[in-house]
Amino acid sequence: MQTERLLMIPGPSPVHPRILNSLSLPTVSHVSPELVEELKKALDNLKKVVFCEKGEAFIISGAGTLAMEMAILNVIKKGEKFLVISQGFFGQRMVQIAESFGLDCDLIEREWGKAVLPEELEAKLDKEEYEAVVSTHVDTCTGACAPIKDYAEVLKGRGVHFIVDGVCATGGIEERMDDWGIDVILTAPQKCFGAPPGLAVLVVSEKAIEKRRSMGAIPAYYADLLNWLPIMKDPSKYFSTPCVNEIRAFYESTQIVLEEGMEKRILRHARVAKAIRKALIELGFSLFTQEPFLADTLSVVEYPEGIKDQPFRKTFSKNGVVVAGGLGETAGKVFRMGHMGNLSVSQVYFALDTLERTLTSIGFSFIPGSGLKAAKEILGE
Amino acid sequence: MQTERLLMIPGPSPVHPRILNSLSLPTVSHVSPELVEELKKALDNLKKVVFCEKGEAFIISGAGTLAMEMAILNVIKKGEKFLVISQGFFGQRMVQIAESFGLDCDLIEREWGKAVLPEELEAKLDKEEYEAVVSTHVDTCTGACAPIKDYAEVLKGRGVHFIVDGVCATGGIEERMDDWGIDVILTAPQKCFGAPPGLAVLVVSEKAIEKRRSMGAIPAYYADLLNWLPIMKDPSKYFSTPCVNEIRAFYESTQIVLEEGMEKRILRHARVAKAIRKALIELGFSLFTQEPFLADTLSVVEYPEGIKDQPFRKTFSKNGVVVAGGLGETAGKVFRMGHMGNLSVSQVYFALDTLERTLTSIGFSFIPGSGLKAAKEILGE
Numbered sequence: 174m175q176t177e178r179l180l181m182i183p184g185p186s187p188v189h190p191r192i193l194n195s196l197s198l199p200t201v202s203h204v205s206p207e208l209v210e211e212l213k214k215a216l217d218n219l220k221k222v223v224f225c226e227k228g229e230a231f232i233i234s235g236a237g238t239l240a241m242e243m244a245i246l247n248v249i250k251k252g253e254k255f256l257v258i259s260q261g262f263f264g265q266r267m268v269q270i271a272e273s274f275g276l277d278c279d280l281i282e283r284e285w286g287k288a289v290l291p292e293e294l295e296a297k298l299d300k301e302e303y304e305a306v307v308s309t310h311v312d313t314c315t316g317a318c319a320p321i322k323d324y325a326e327v328l329k330g331r332g333v334h335f336i337v338d339g340v341c342a343t344g345g346i347e348e349r350m351d352d353w354g355i356d357v358i359l360t361a362p363q364k365c366f367g368a369p370p371g372l373a374v375l376v377v378s379e380k381a382i383e384k385r386r387s388m389g390a391i392p393a394y395y396a397d398l399l400n401w402l403p404i405m406k407d408p409s410k411y412f413s414t415p416c417v418n419e420i421r422a423f424y425e426s427t428q429i430v431l432e433e434g435m436e437k438r439i440l441r442h443a444r445v446a447k448a449i450r451k452a453l454i455e456l457g458f459s460l461f462t463q464e465p466f467l468a469d470t471l472s473v474v475e476y477p478e479g480i481k482d483q484p485f486r487k488t489f490s491k492n493g494v495v496v497a498g499g500l501g502e503t504a505g506k507v508f509r510m511g512h513m514g515n516l517s518v519s520q521v522y523f524a525l526d527t528l529e530r531t532l533t534s535i536g537f538s539f540i541p542g543s544g545l546k547a548a549k550e551i552l553g554e
Numbered sequence: 555m556q557t558e559r560l561l562m563i564p565g566p567s568p569v570h571p572r573i574l575n576s577l578s579l580p581t582v583s584h585v586s587p588e589l590v591e592e593l594k595k596a597l598d599n600l601k602k603v604v605f606c607e608k609g610e611a612f613i614i615s616g617a618g619t620l621a622m623e624m625a626i627l628n629v630i631k632k633g634e635k636f637l638v639i640s641q642g643f644f645g646q647r648m649v650q651i652a653e654s655f656g657l658d659c660d661l662i663e664r665e666w667g668k669a670v671l672p673e674e675l676e677a678k679l680d681k682e683e684y685e686a687v688v689s690t691h692v693d694t695c696t697g698a699c700a701p702i703k704d705y706a707e708v709l710k711g712r713g714v715h716f717i718v719d720g721v722c723a724t725g726g727i728e729e730r731m732d733d734w735g736i737d738v739i740l741t742a743p744q745k746c747f748g749a750p751p752g753l754a755v756l757v758v759s760e761k762a763i764e765k766r767r768s769m770g771a772i773p774a775y776y777a778d779l780l781n782w783l784p785i786m787k788d789p790s791k792y793f794s795t796p797c798v799n800e801i802r803a804f805y806e807s808t809q810i811v812l813e814e815g816m817e818k819r820i821l822r823h824a825r826v827a828k829a830i831r832k833a834l835i836e837l838g839f840s841l842f843t844q845e846p847f848l849a850d851t852l853s854v855v856e857y858p859e860g861i862k863d864q865p866f867r868k869t870f871s872k873n874g875v876v877v878a879g880g881l882g883e884t885a886g887k888v889f890r891m892g893h894m895g896n897l898s899v900s901q902v903y904f905a906l907d908t909l910e911r912t913l914t915s916i917g918f919s920f921i922p923g924s925g926l927k928a929a930k931e932i933l934g935e
Binding site: 177178180182184185187188193194196197199200201202203205234235236237238239242269270272273274275361363369370371372390391392393394395396397412413414415416417418419495497 | 558559561563565566568569574575577578580581582583584586615616617618619620623650651654655656742744750751752753771772773774775776777778793794795796797798799800876878
């Protein structure tokens, strides 16, 4: 029997019982009325989450990495150049994907923990022509949140396709596809939707679909949006057997998102992030990510002197809360705590209480109750 | 509330409660000891299912179609030619995949319902040089099962890579990777494993892995086996977030397969197929697929005069059993009934009993009880 722990890594986030319940319904036919209906609704819901009225949504068996690849391959063809705005690990991955397919891209980035400024983007665009600009919204590794709206402002009128990697943002941080003029938002279920991983999720503007159509053959089959488009328009058609159970779970997750309402959900993510950070600072931690780039979906937290990564995370997990370690240059120096999706206020309090118990047991001194108190000042009793 | 019906389409097959149970365990971290352990064991189990001692197994978020693409892209590079042995719809798909990536392939096929003969393969190979030969084992559309072992015999000593699409066969029909000299078996969970769809599953020989290494850059990122190999060797490493719940469910399905034992499982599939067919013929149906190409995993069944496809399948489903219609040239003329995975004898009897009730209610005349009796003669009480 597995011990249940609160999952506060930066994805998968905790999966709500309603979603687990949908996941575990007896597998139905991929062309059954149940699945056709729920996939249709999930696609509609998804568009609402990113404030998209036109455009096409795609829900495909796979992962965020596949969605990244799909976004690039369906909008940028060989000979065209694009720009990657990197906030860390996943921006680098976009470059790797480009290299795999022999696509030409430039990269702008800042040191880890900060995001590229809109004026840096503007300066780059004034110097060079790009077919598309790709930006990670929130980098799960560095905790940096990019000013996507400001980038979009810079891009206006330049005829550039704007692709946003919303894996750690969509459904928790504001992304207004139509208003801001985003062409592709790609994401995954296991972050702000709080559903199990296993899907590549995209919303694609009409302009980007048109671009795809104009491209002719692309080096993709499973990743070709045009192979999936007829199925997304009519899920009773067949291209490749959809992952029935995952899709039903994801549908339920989009229902939960819209029941809360996107505006409220965005505000809740911001408040929870603020509360957790205030608590962490009270307890003696500091933040790796710099203001004003702090993502509302996770915190990358630097250890104060006296706390060692491995024993801390091991004890924290044994006590009931799982957080992630740092990656690359931050390994051993930080832990990463996700606070996104359907995480409830009581789960936040449980996490902070468990954190205090953990600090006590590893002999770190702090003012007892100060973390929880700080959080409660923001979130209430 | 969804009405539970027995799923006898040619995949997804019925998902055993043990597998649904594993699917619905609270989502754990993708690097948790639970997942690392179960993914490792699932990979080991998978190799046992195809009698592979060396070689590498891959379990990746995706679908059978992605696995087809992966098999081709990781073994065949531009400028090399390969041969597709088509048993129907999914052989054609291999050709489409080749075209998408500008790969050169020839096709041999026979009319739907028959499989290509080993001597036809031999004649083709004597005339032309190929880097690889790709064959569907069982075509879900035509119900034709290819003589894979005989093909392998023909291929011996020719230095050709042999790729088998086992989507509707692996785990239910014999596939001996090492003994027969197969280089890639690709498959999916929702057929003979009886797990929910959502994975691309492959077992790849050392020779094929070496081939991949020798190829350098290939037009793939998510589909590049070399990006996944380190994770399959050590699932605590990260490439792309694995679909935790699906993998745990698939692990459980491989446990069930090996608890039964592959030899027994193969025999059971053969007996169940024989029983169902005998029953169908007793009731007045005939088989679309020709001897000796009948697959043990599904039957493609021709309607006798007096039974119309749509009303028949609708009533059958309302009575509790879901079967699939024909595709392409067989649409309206046949129904397709899956009998694979963890389908129990009592489920077979339920299906046949329900079929008789359905025939009665649509006014088709037959000898009452004759179907069930025929099946029981083979399967016992």
